Amino acid sequence: MNEAQINQQDRRGGRKLLAFPQWLTSEHPFPWLFPATAMLVVFGIYPVLYSLWLSFFKRNPATRVEKFQPSWNWSKLIEDDRVWDAVVVTLTYTSVALVIQLALGMLIALLLDSDRRGYGVLRALMTLPLVVPPAVTGMMFLLMYDGSFGVISHVLYDLGIISPNAPLLATGSTALMSVIIVDVWQWTPFMVLIMLAGLRALPKDPFEAAAIDGATDIQAFFRLTLPMMSKIIALAVLIRGIDLFRIYDYVKVMTDSGPGTATETLTAYTGTVYFKSADFPYASTVAIFTLLTVLIIANVFIKVFKVRF
Amino acid sequence: MESSRFSIFARYVLSIVIVALFVFPIAWFALTSIKPISAIFDKDGVVVFDFVPTYENYRVTLFGQQSIDVSENSRSDFGTSGGNSYDGRGSIISSLIVAIGSTILATGIGILAAYGLSRLRFRGSQGMLHWILSQRFLPPIAIIIPMVFIFRDLGLRDTHLGLIIAHTLINVPIAVLLMKSFIDDIPRDIDEAAMIDGATRLQVFWKVIMPMAKGGMAATAVLCFIFSWTEFLLSLFLTSSIRTIPVKITTFVTSTGSEWGYISALGTSAIIPGFIFILLVQNHLVRGLTMGAIKD
Numbered sequence: 001m002n003e004a005q006i007n008q009q010d011r012r013g014g015r016k017l018l019a020f021p022q023w024l025t026s027e028h029p030f031p032w033l034f035p036a037t038a039m040l041v042v043f044g045i046y047p048v049l050y051s052l053w054l055s056f057f058k059r060n061p062a063t064r065v066e067k068f069q070p071s072w073n074w075s076k077l078i079e080d081d082r083v084w085d086a087v088v089v090t091l092t093y094t095s096v097a098l099v100i101q102l103a104l105g106m107l108i109a110l111l112l113d114s115d116r117r118g119y120g121v122l123r124a125l126m127t128l129p130l131v132v133p134p135a136v137t138g139m140m141f142l143l144m145y146d147g148s149f150g151v152i153s154h155v156l157y158d159l160g161i162i163s164p165n166a167p168l169l170a171t172g173s174t175a176l177m178s179v180i181i182v183d184v185w186q187w188t189p190f191m192v193l194i195m196l197a198g199l200r201a202l203p204k205d206p207f208e209a210a211a212i213d214g215a216t217d218i219q220a221f222f223r224l225t226l227p228m229m230s231k232i233i234a235l236a237v238l239i240r241g242i243d244l245f246r247i248y249d250y251v252k253v254m255t256d257s258g259p260g261t262a263t264e265t266l267t268a269y270t271g272t273v274y275f276k277s278a279d280f281p282y283a284s285t286v287a288i289f290t291l292l293t294v295l296i297i298a299n300v301f302i303k304v305f306k307v308r309f
Numbered sequence: 310m311e312s313s314r315f316s317i318f319a320r321y322v323l324s325i326v327i328v329a330l331f332v333f334p335i336a337w338f339a340l341t342s343i344k345p346i347s348a349i350f351d352k353d354g355v356v357v358f359d360f361v362p363t364y365e366n367y368r369v370t371l372f373g374q375q376s377i378d379v380s381e382n383s384r385s386d387f388g389t390s391g392g393n394s395y396d397g398r399g400s401i402i403s404s405l406i407v408a409i410g411s412t413i414l415a416t417g418i419g420i421l422a423a424y425g426l427s428r429l430r431f432r433g434s435q436g437m438l439h440w441i442l443s444q445r446f447l448p449p450i451a452i453i454i455p456m457v458f459i460f461r462d463l464g465l466r467d468t469h470l471g472l473i474i475a476h477t478l479i480n481v482p483i484a485v486l487l488m489k490s491f492i493d494d495i496p497r498d499i500d501e502a503a504m505i506d507g508a509t510r511l512q513v514f515w516k517v518i519m520p521m522a523k524g525g526m527a528a529t530a531v532l533c534f535i536f537s538w539t540e541f542l543l544s545l546f547l548t549s550s551i552r553t554i555p556v557k558i559t560t561f562v563t564s565t566g567s568e569w570g571y572i573s574a575l576g577t578s579a580i581i582p583g584f585i586f587i588l589l590v591q592n593h594l595v596r597g598l599t600m601g602a603i604k605d
Contacts, residue, residue, distance in 0.1 A: 026510035032425025033437065035418040036481055040444050043456065043478045048447070050455035111324050118321070122328045124591060129331055130598075131583025133539035135555035136576040140338045142562075143569055151337060154355040185334060190598060197595040197603050235602055246448040249541045253559055267450045267542075274454060274546075284454050291451040298446060 048291065055285035066281060073285035083286060085261055086269040087293070093176065093265060094244040097183045101240060102233070104184065105191020110221075112192065113199045127193060129186045138253030141182045145169050145254075169255050172262040179263055182250050187243075191236055198232040199225070234305040238298065245294050266290040335580065342366050342573035349569045366574035370397040395568060397575040400557035404579075406469045407544075407553060408537040411476035415533045416526060418477070419484025420492075424514055426485070427492040428500060438486075445482035445600065453546045460547060467548045475547055476537040483536070483600055484529050490601025491525025492518060528593035531586045538583060554579045 023030045058072040059065070077083055112123050132140070144152040147167035156162045168178045202225065210220045226233075248267040251257060257264035257272060264272070267290060273283040301307065341349055348360035368374050373396035422441070426434055456475065457466065465471030495518060503513045519526075544553045552560070554575065561572045587594065595603050 026514070027429075029425045029429045029431045029434070031421075032429065033422050036422035036441070036485055037437075039418060039478060039481050040441065043459075043474060044444050044447060044452060047452035047455035047459065050459070051451055054455065108327055111320065111327065114320070116317070116321075119324070122324050124588060125328050125332055127587055127591070127594060128335060128584060131535055131539070131587045132335065132580050133541065133555040133583075135539075135541045135559055136579055137334075139558060139562075139572050139576055140334050142567070143341060143573070144334065144337060148352045149350055149355055151355050154352075185331065189331065193595050194599065194603060232603060235599060239599060242446045246450065248450070249555075252541075252545075267448065270450045280454055280458075287448070287451045287454060290448055294446065294448055 048288075051284040051288050054281045055288055057281040059279050059281045061277065061279065073282050076282065077285050077289060082261060082264065082269060083266075083289070086264050086266045089176065089261075089263060090245060090247070090265040090267075093180060093183075093247060094241060096177075097180045097187075097244055098237060098241055100180070100184050101188050101191050102237065104188045105236075106195050108188065108192045109195030109199055113196055123192075123196065126189050129189050132186065134186065134249035135253050137182060137186050138250045141178075141185075141250075142169070142254050145178060170259050172259050175255055175259060175262045179250050179254055182254070183244070183247070187240065190240065194232060194236045195229070198229040202228055230305075231307075234301075234307045238301055238305075238307050241301070242294060242298055245297070246290070266293070338573050338580075339577045341569060342577045344570065346570055366570040367578070369395050370571050370575040371401075371578060373398050395561065395571045397554065397557060397571075397578070400552045400554045400575075401578070403469065403472075403551050404538060404553040407472045407476060408534050410469070410473035411480055411537045412530050412533040414473065414477040415480035415484045416488075416530045418481055419529060420488045420519075420522070420526060422481075422485045423488030423492050424518060427489050428497070428510075438489075441482050441485050442600070445486070449479070449542050453543060456543075457546055467551055469551060471547055472544060472551070472553070475543045476540055479540065479543070480533040480536055483597075484533055486600040487529045487532070487597055488522070488525060490596060490604065491522050491529075494525075494604075495521050525593070528590045528597055531590045532597040535583050535586060538579075 022028060025031075055073050056068060056070040057066040058069040060067070108126070112119055112126065129137070141152075144150045145168045147153055147164065147170070153162070153164075153168060156168075157164055162168065162174065166174070168174050206224050206228075207220055210224060215223070246267050247265050248271065251263050251265055251268045252271065255263045257268045261269075266286065270283050270286045270290065273279055273286060343362040343364070343366070344360050345363045345365065351357075426438060460466040460471050463471075465474065499517060499521070500513050503517050504510070508516070538553075539555065540553070541555045544556045548556065558572055558575055558579070561568045561575075590597065
């Protein structure tokens with residue numbers, strides 16, 4: 001290699017540096033956003049499309065052969081009573097838990113919104129349920145609900161509210177509510193935190209004016225506090241509602257969808273199809289159906305209540 | 310309303326009672342973990358506290374020692390191969406590896422994307438933001454079945470790396486949105502001043518934005534850690550021998566009975582890191598839980 005060639009190579013290298021594509025420089029959004037986008041596309045979007053694709057295959061349980069037959073799983077889904085039972089359970093679970101969490105969250109936030117000594121500690125303690133792994137929460141309540149030595153069951157027996165012959169989680173009429181209570185315990189603090197942030201951000205003047213005009217606290221709450229916090233409340237309902245709709249952990253750990261299918265939510269049913277009958281295409285169909293339902297409900301909610309992030 | 314001494318007192322009492330109700334299940338669980346087996350299963354003395362505290366449950370779950378109780382030994386041979394199947398050490402290590410790994414990945418990826426979305430003007434940035442947000446609301450069940458197949462093909466199934474990727478996927482949208490809200494708080498003038506002085510964007514990011522967003526990064530990392538640490542569904546589907554604590558703990562429930570002593574010991578231990586962390590980020594908690602939508 002003579003000097004001229006080396007020079008030429010150097011120059012070419014130099015030109016390459018100059019010709020460094022614009023979209024690879026830090027001025028362009030591409031390098032900044034590429035890792036996040038790649039992650040979300042490869043492990044987020046692609047599996048969703050894969051799920052959708054799977055749902056078009058009919059699986060023969062005996063031969064384990066999957067055949068392309070687009071309408072098979074979807075017509076099965078429409079005729080499957082367990083899916084519609086699961087829809088009812090999921091919607092009941094979501095709405096009951098949401099209403100209780102919202103109301104309790106607001107009341108507790110109003111109660112704890114004080115600058116007096118000690119309230120800071122109480123507010124901090126209130127956040128503790130949020131960090132308990134939901135599977136562990138399920139265990140915690142499974143222990144307390146236990147028919148023979150559970151503390152909650154024990155107290156309820158003594159008060160005569162339930163009978164020892166009908167254990168909370170094994171009785172169709174109480175099982176769902178018992179699981180909802182677990183959700184309420186874990187996630188009411190989430191609402192409390194958001195409501196507290198909302199209460200703290202309220203301007204003082206309107207309340208002083210209302211007090212001068214002789215408004216009671218209750219009037220001030222309904223006429224001022226609630227309307228001024230409507231945006232925050234809508235946001236909290238959206239975030240919590242979507243998480244509630246995909247509930248799985250408590251159901252799986254505590255009742256495994258039982259007794260019968262009394263606590264079988266959509267996600268739990270998908271899990272059952274996946275683990276017990278290994279019908280992956282049908283499990284995918286139920287999963288995609290769940291996704292579509294969430295998308296529709298969430299988007300209607302966002303439009304109606306004009307939620308903005 | 311706050312004027313009379315009585316109402317102040319009544320409010321204190323009510324507040325303490327309600328907070329106590331929310332702390333009670335954790336306290337009861339922790340109490341169960343130091344009870345001997347005879348006291349846990351005593352149906353006549355459920356709320357009576359006459360037992361001798363024992364470390365037995367922690368000895369078995371955290372240090373992997375054999376249970377003293379011989380009758381327990383004969384029952385403890387299900388699931389994992391050999392040794393003491395109530396040994397929680399493996400699951401603690403798995404949980405730590407996965408949580409730390411996915412926290413680092415998600416925070417790193419998140420801060421890059423957050424800077425791009427916060428500082429660079431480009432077409433479709435708003436759409437991009439909404440798309441990332443919508444990923445946060447994706448039900449894990451919709452991706453988990455293909456993910457099992459994809460991971461199997463890539464050899465990622467039942468590996469720490471696979472679970473790290475899965476948890477990163479869950480955490481990336483949160484990390485991006487949260488970090489963006491923190492970077493948005495830093496005035497643009499600072500970037501521009503630095504760039505007028507001849508700094509490139511990368512230098513601005515590294516030398517100006519990163520140090521100023523340290524607090525936000527810490528809060529983001531803590532939340533990512535907690536989400537990974539508590540995650541159940543993905544871990545359940547994607548692993549079989551590597552078990553994180555939430556999955557491991559459910560294996561203590563068997564058809565022959567539940568080992569409440571071990572469950573409560575490992576469960577109580579699993580709650581502690583979260584407690585410490587959440588107290589560190591109290592100030593950013595609301596912002597974190599709403600992905601930056603509500604600033605505190």
